Amino acid sequence: MTRHKNELEIVRVSKSFGGVAALSDVSLTIKPGEVHSLVGENGAGKSTLGKIISGIHTADSGEVFLGGNKVHFKSPREALAHGIVTIAQELAIVPGLTVAENVLLGEEPRRFGFIRRKKLRKDFAELAKRVGFEFSPNTLAGSLSVAEQQKIEILRALSRNASIIIMDEPTAALSRQEAEALHTVIRNLSAAGTTVILVSHFLSEVLELSDTISVLRDGILIKTASASECSQESLIELMLGRSLGAIYPEKVFPHHSAPTVLFVNNLCAAGVSNAWLSVRAGEILGIAGLVGSGRTELARAIFRDSKINSGTIEINGVRITGKAPLAALQRGISMLPESRKDLGLLIERSIQENITLSSVSKWSRLGIINPRREKYVVEKILEKVVVKSSGIKQKVSHLSGGNQQKVLLARTIMSNPRVLIVDEPTRGVDVGSKRAIYDLLVALAQDGLGIIAISSDLEEVLGIAHRVLVIRGGRIVSELSGRTMSEHAVLEAAFTENS
Numbered sequence: 121m122t123r124h125k126n127e128l129e130i131v132r133v134s135k136s137f138g139g140v141a142a143l144s145d146v147s148l149t150i151k152p153g154e155v156h157s158l159v160g161e162n163g164a165g166k167s168t169l170g171k172i173i174s175g176i177h178t179a180d181s182g183e184v185f186l187g188g189n190k191v192h193f194k195s196p197r198e199a200l201a202h203g204i205v206t207i208a209q210e211l212a213i214v215p216g217l218t219v220a221e222n223v224l225l226g227e228e229p230r231r232f233g234f235i236r237r238k239k240l241r242k243d244f245a246e247l248a249k250r251v252g253f254e255f256s257p258n259t260l261a262g263s264l265s266v267a268e269q270q271k272i273e274i275l276r277a278l279s280r281n282a283s284i285i286i287m288d289e290p291t292a293a294l295s296r297q298e299a300e301a302l303h304t305v306i307r308n309l310s311a312a313g314t315t316v317i318l319v320s321h322f323l324s325e326v327l328e329l330s331d332t333i334s335v336l337r338d339g340i341l342i343k344t345a346s347a348s349e350c351s352q353e354s355l356i357e358l359m360l361g362r363s364l365g366a367i368y369p370e371k372v373f374p375h376h377s378a379p380t381v382l383f384v385n386n387l388c389a390a391g392v393s394n395a396w397l398s399v400r401a402g403e404i405l406g407i408a409g410l411v412g413s414g415r416t417e418l419a420r421a422i423f424r425d426s427k428i429n430s431g432t433i434e435i436n437g438v439r440i441t442g443k444a445p446l447a448a449l450q451r452g453i454s455m456l457p458e459s460r461k462d463l464g465l466l467i468e469r470s471i472q473e474n475i476t477l478s479s480v481s482k483w484s485r486l487g488i489i490n491p492r493r494e495k496y497v498v499e500k501i502l503e504k505v506v507v508k509s510s511g512i513k514q515k516v517s518h519l520s521g522g523n524q525q526k527v528l529l530a531r532t533i534m535s536n537p538r539v540l541i542v543d544e545p546t547r548g549v550d551v552g553s554k555r556a557i558y559d560l561l562v563a564l565a566q567d568g569l570g571i572i573a574i575s576s577d578l579e580e581v582l583g584i585a586h587r588v589l590v591i592r593g594g595r596i597v598s599e600l601s602g603r604t605m606s607e608h609a610v611l612e613a614a615f616t617e618n619s
């Protein structure tokens with residue numbers, strides 16, 4: 121039977137790392153021009169399968185066919201020569217190069233060995249206009265936000281005119297508006313005959329975009345089905361092997377007499393103007409807004425990770441006077457940053473070292489760590505924050521995204537904070553780990569913590585918060601609670617100038 125040149129067939133592929141099976145005897149066919157999604161928990165094998173297709177990994181056994189011909193890619197360059205390109209989950213940006221140079225990296229128009237700068241900018245401008253992304257070609261990539269750097273990766277992949285594009289969590293760092301723009305790009309690519317292999321934790325996104333969905337669990341292909349046959353509930357059950365129940369835990373509101381643990385008065389800092397807010401013990405306060413609205417800037421200012429120009433921050437009525445995060449930590453504020461790998465974890469160090477990093481003075485004397493005491497406190501905290509691992513000495517780099525996030529959460533609560541700030545607490549985390557993180561945050565609130573939860577996922581903010589503040593242009597423009605809390609109300613406040 122004649123195969124279409126872009127039909128991709130995976131036949132009994134297996135792959136192990138350190139004796140642990142990442143994929144076991146996986147077989148599936150990906151048709152030309154379709155959007156084929158791979159879903160599953162972290163560690164299910166989705167990204168590993170994508171990396172085998174794109175030449176980053178080689179399979180231990182099994183075969184890959186493209187257009188009926190057996191292929192064996194030993195590098196991403198070999199895969200690219202066959203029309204396969206990947207938008208990786210981890211950004212591969214060269215900070216010192218411009219946006220245009222990053223997008224056309226390795227494909228720059230040249231003459232006599234020299235880059236044709238004018239042609240480079242022209243080619244970039246045409247591509248950006250076609251996709252709908254607005255960028256200045258001369259901006260240094262390192263000066264851009266995570267969301268904007270993600271768009272550079274997307275443009276780079278699209279510039280290769282690939283016939284098969286693997287997108288690994290492409291919208292994880294994008295705002296709703298930016299994600300919708302990318303969805304349009306994906307639909308247009310599919311309509312033009314380009315195959316899109318989508319790896320995503322956002323099941324609503326998967327169901328909206330996909331023609332076909334394949335579910336993996338523990339390295340095994342559980343089912344491949346038409347998206348029209350699937351629902352979020354059915355996909356979750358296939359991914360977990362059980363019913364998850366409600367995605368968000370039941371809200372337990374703080375008692376009306378609960379004291380105020382955090383009071384921020386007229387705070388002004390980089391990206392923040394005249395911010396006022398309070399959090400009570402047992403309360404989860406959500407912060408919502410568009411990318412660039414000042415959400416993270418507000419969190420960093422409260423945590424003393426950026427310079428405060430004016431205003432005050434009080435914990436239990438006592439003003440924080442220090443000018444660095446150490447002052448916030450000592451007064452009882454702890455923070456989980458938006459990027460666990462760039463801002464939080466020592467990725468090549470152990471679980472134990474990462475968890476104890478911020479509070480090492482508790483089990484050291486004269487600069488010497490008491491290893492028995494350190495091991496004990498780590499094991500105790502892991503009774504509360506369950507991390508799937510081979511032991512506390514395992515490198516964090518060998519953990520799934522969900523378990524890496526739990527390690528970082530364990531560190532943030534190790535200091536026994538009174539206020540916990542979590543910025544994008546479930547970014548790049550599978551649905552099972554998301555629920556575990558939500559349950560942990562609710563349990564911490566019930567223990568009396570005040571929690572500030574910041575997320576670009578509106579459903580998440582509304583699902584876990586008791587109140588929501590909407591920020592726009594560095595200013596808090598709306599407070600929502602009770603029946604006023606809705607996606608419509610948040611978006612109206614985020615977009616409307618006079619809200």
